[in-house]
Amino acid sequence: MKKIALATLLVASLFGADHVINQKGKTFIPHEVTVKVGDTLTFLNSDPFAHNTYTDDEANEFDIGMQASGTKKTVTIKAPGQFSVECAIHPNMLLEVTAK
Numbered sequence: 555m556k557k558i559a560l561a562t563l564l565v566a567s568l569f570g571a572d573h574v575i576n577q578k579g580k581t582f583i584p585h586e587v588t589v590k591v592g593d594t595l596t597f598l599n600s601d602p603f604a605h606n607t608y609t610d611d612e613a614n615e616f617d618i619g620m621q622a623s624g625t626k627k628t629v630t631i632k633a634p635g636q637f638s639v640e641c642a643i644h645p646n647m648l649l650e651v652t653a654k
């Protein structure tokens with residue numbers, strides 16, 4: 555499974571753009587992003603505590619789990635649409651994604 559995930563990541567990095575979303579002060583920076591299918595979102599945690607970023611969007615569903623301070627996690631955009639990304643720990647955090 556790890557090899558498949560790595561291969562997916564490599565393909566995405568070859569053909570899609572990466573968009574870095576910082577998490578700082580319990581805020582996604584930027585708080586909205588427009589991407590293409592195949593692009594990646596890299597979530598950087600610049601806060602001194604954990605976040606748990608996820609979306610319930612059916613086509614692009616992901617839950618990166620507990621993300622420690624100072625770490626990065628990357629997800630790939632799989633389908634077009636508009637959806638919200640939230641944090642399971644901090645309900646006021648909101649990122650609006652438009653995927654084309």
Ligand SMILES: [Cu+2]
Pocket residue numbers: 580604605606641642643644647
């Ligand atoms: Cu959070």
